[in-house]
Amino acid sequence: xxxxxxxxxxxxxxxxxxxxxxxxxxxxxxxxxxxxxxxxxxxxxxxxxxxxxxxxxxxxxxxxxxxxxxxxxxxxxxxxxxxxxxxxxxxxxxxxxxxxxxxxxxxxxxxxxxxxxxxxxxxxxxxxxxxxxxxxxxxxxxxxxxxxxxxxxxxxxxxxxxxxxxxxxxxxxxxxxxxxxxxxxxxxxxxxxxxxxxxxxxxxxxxxxxxxxxxxxxxxxxxxxxxxxxxxxxxxxxxxxxxxxxxxxxxxxxxxxxxxxxxxxxxxxxxxxxxxxxxxxxxxxxxxxxxxxxxxxxxxxxxxxxxxxxxxxxxxxxxxxxxxxxxxxxxxxxxxxxxxxxxxxxxxxxxxxxxxxxxxxxxxxxxxxxxxxxxxxxxxxxxxxxxxxxxxxxxxxxxxxxxxxxxxxxxxxxxxxxxxxxxxxxxxxxxxxxxxxxxxxxxxxxxxxxxxxxxxxxxxxxxxxxxxxxxxxxxxxxxxxxxxxxxxxxxxxxxxxxxxxxxxxxxxxxxxxxxxxxxxxxxxxxx
Numbered sequence: 333x334x335x336x337x338x339x340x341x342x343x344x345x346x347x348x349x350x351x352x353x354x355x356x357x358x359x360x361x362x363x364x365x366x367x368x369x370x371x372x373x374x375x376x377x378x379x380x381x382x383x384x385x386x387x388x389x390x391x392x393x394x395x396x397x398x399x400x401x402x403x404x405x406x407x408x409x410x411x412x413x414x415x416x417x418x419x420x421x422x423x424x425x426x427x428x429x430x431x432x433x434x435x436x437x438x439x440x441x442x443x444x445x446x447x448x449x450x451x452x453x454x455x456x457x458x459x460x461x462x463x464x465x466x467x468x469x470x471x472x473x474x475x476x477x478x479x480x481x482x483x484x485x486x487x488x489x490x491x492x493x494x495x496x497x498x499x500x501x502x503x504x505x506x507x508x509x510x511x512x513x514x515x516x517x518x519x520x521x522x523x524x525x526x527x528x529x530x531x532x533x534x535x536x537x538x539x540x541x542x543x544x545x546x547x548x549x550x551x552x553x554x555x556x557x558x559x560x561x562x563x564x565x566x567x568x569x570x571x572x573x574x575x576x577x578x579x580x581x582x583x584x585x586x587x588x589x590x591x592x593x594x595x596x597x598x599x600x601x602x603x604x605x606x607x608x609x610x611x612x613x614x615x616x617x618x619x620x621x622x623x624x625x626x627x628x629x630x631x632x633x634x635x636x637x638x639x640x641x642x643x644x645x646x647x648x649x650x651x652x653x654x655x656x657x658x659x660x661x662x663x664x665x666x667x668x669x670x671x672x673x674x675x676x677x678x679x680x681x682x683x684x685x686x687x688x689x690x691x692x693x694x695x696x697x698x699x700x701x702x703x704x705x706x707x708x709x710x711x712x713x714x715x716x717x718x719x720x721x722x723x724x725x726x727x728x729x730x731x732x733x734x735x736x737x738x739x740x741x742x743x744x745x746x747x748x749x750x751x752x753x754x755x756x757x758x759x760x761x762x763x764x765x766x767x768x769x770x771x772x773x774x775x776x777x778x779x780x781x782x783x784x785x786x787x788x789x790x791x792x793x794x795x796x797x798x799x800x801x802x803x804x805x806x807x808x809x810x811x812x813x814x815x816x817x818x819x820x821x822x823x824x825x826x827x828x829x830x831x832x833x834x835x836x837x838x839x840x841x842x843x844x845x846x847x848x849x850x851x852x853x854x855x856x857x858x859x
Contacts (some may be wrong), residue, residue: 333638334358335849337607337616337619339594340788340827343393345622346577346588347841348826348848352620353584355849360608360616361586364788367576367746368573370622371787371794372836377776380723381661385571386778386787386794388657388712388730389681391554391563394571396468406576406583409567410557411717414676418668419522420764421686426522427668427677430667434526442520452517452527456552456754458498459505462490463553467839470847471806472829494798507526507801510548511688521687526612528688532708534794536654536735537825538695539688542802545611546746550799563681565717568816572831572837587732597632603821607632608721618822618848622841623788624796624831625809625818626651633820645810649829651791654698656707656736657778658754662727663711663840666765686766691734698735702744703753707760709735726773733757738780738791746772746781795834796827805831817851822845824848 336352338345341363353359367373379460382481390410398404417428426441428434438646439446472483504513514524517601530551531537531544540545556564564573578588591610597619599605620630623848629638629646671677685708694704715727722728738751740746746753753778762769780792789796797803806814808831816824826844828834 334616334618336360336618337362338620338826339607339623339628340370340622341365341368341574341590342590342827343372343574343836343838344826344828344844345370345576345620346574346581347397347401347838348620348622348845349586349588350581350584351842351845352579352848353581353586357774358584359586360614361581361588362592362594362607362614363590365589366590368588368590369571369574371783371789372570372574374569375659375776377659378661378774381722381728381774382721383659383714383730383776384730385659385776386657386783387570388732390566390570390573390836391556391561392551392837393554394467394803394838394842395555396646396807399841400558401577403573403576403580403607406579408573408576410564412557412559412562412564413717414681415680416513416563417526417683418671418677418680419686420668420670421522421682423670424522425527427680429525429680430559430768431566438518438523441522442518445518445520445523448517449523455501455505456549458501459549460552462502466488467553467832467837468842470804471808473748473815474629474806474811489575505545505549507542509538509542510544511538511541511692513545514539514688521689524688525683525686525691527615527711528691529683529685529708532695532734533689533710533732534653534655535799536652536695536698536737538692540692543799546801546804548800550835554835554837559787561778565712565714567718568720569714570736570836574673578737597637597820597823598632599634599637599820604823607790618824618851620824620826620844620848621818622827623792624639624651624793624827625649625825626670626797627788627824633823635800638819642810649719649809650803651793651796652738652780652798652801653735653791653795654732654735655780655792656703656757657782657783658728658731658733659776660731660758661722661773662729662771663773664771665716665727666768668765670764674801678713679716682708683714684711684760689729692748694735698737702740703736703749703756704734705756707736707757709760709839711761731757731761736780738784746779748784750777750779784824795816796829799833804833806834816840816847
């Protein structure tokens with residue numbers, strides 16, 4: 333008998349396992365794959381060439397999780413990009429980065445946008461700190477009567493000091509589109525594209541879809557190497573994060589079992605009492621799932637074990653980020669027409685989507701045709717910061733691409749179209765950097781269907797469920813159960829389908845562990 337069984341050795345499952353084992357619980361993590369990490373893994377996809385397979389960059393990993401798990405002692409090393417972003421366009425480009433580079437570049441294109449940038453930063457200074465406060469807190473438990481009052485009061489206290497103008501700013505970012513907000517601050521297409529990209533990354537939406545302003549914010553609350561808002565690279569790829577987490581969890585006393593797929597939750601006297609995995613029963617006092625809640629309730633929780641309302645919610649849980657993920661091995665660095673020389677811009681997130689209109693067209697085309705023929709691409713070349721990833725003089729690149737529907741329509745399948753889509757992505761990069769296609773030595777493709785098959789990302793959704801207004805905060809995964817305690821006693825959710833949502837944060841794992849531990853205290857037992 334274990335105290336807790338954790339389903340899935342992704343980064344959140346490993347984080348949760350660490351905190352529980354550190355408190356002396358007997359914990360087993362059951363993982364269906366041959367390695368830990370979930371979608372945060374590093375693959376050798378061509379002999380001598382390694383890269384992050386799905387998740388591909390570092391910023392949102394919570395500093396408290398890093399400190400508590402002592403991930404640096406366990407081998408994690410994060411380095412910053414030398415330039416944050418590089419946006420190539422038609423005849424010009426925009427760079428962003430520290431020490432005033434972003435503002436300087438914005439003003440180079442449109443002088444008056446400097447004032448807009450200052451206003452934009454001031455607004456972010458109102459809303460981002462509020463988001464950060466709630467990253468490691470459970471949302472208010474709407475629908476649970478008096479039990480929800482403490483969190484509601486806590487939120488009220490956070491809002492008390494805001495002026496009316498600041499409350500309007502908060503409301504706008506919670507409900508409006510990224511495009512509407514950016515249009516009100518900037519005239520230049522490059523500036524709007526720089527910030528608007530964060531509103532559609534991993535999000536099947538136009539930048540003018542209401543709610544994309546919040547998705548934009550979701551990508552701003554992190555830090556890398558101690559620098560708030562910065563993005564970095566984990567030496568060795570994203571797998572180095574989860575390998576460090578696994579070391580920490582094992583050191584704390586957790587058992588991690590690979591090749592052990594969970595088939596069903598065991599129900600005993602109306603509560604979760606373990607799992608069936610690998611052909612045997614694993615009994616536990618508490619079960620914690622790091623998988624997409626739709627996968628949990630559709631495939632693992634026995635039919636009839638929860639209320640019909642819960643089953644309906646999970647049946648209709650929206651899962652689609654329209655993401656296509658590819659790695660390439662290269663014989664040489666790309667030479668971008670607008671900035672052909674080698675430089676720090678090649679360490680940046682290279683965003684090939686020069687305007688909000690371009691991003692909107694990619695969404696419209698994918699809605700109509702299944703995938704965008706001119707996709708939104710962020711390209712990273714991590715070997716510019718980490719030579720261990722490729723042979724000397726050679727390089728690897730990550731291509732994170734939008735928009736590619738999971739369901740292509742009748743008679744169509746990603747098994748038949750994945751190579752054509754990959755060719756289209758290569759051609760798009762080639763249009764900005766002639767010679768790129770010829771430099772590609774090999775590629776690794778993860779279509780939306782591949783993401784589901786390999787990583788269990790239902791609908792290819794990298795966030796375990798769309799980050800829409802109806803699936804966020806107190807409604808993630810459903811109203812009344814946003815505190816990591818699921819509608820089946822003894823069952824908890826620690827994956828990205830819980831608050832605060834997607835990205836390699838460790839926050840859902842941290843927060844779920846706190847709920848599990850609280851429920852083990854007799855005077856606090858609620859689940």
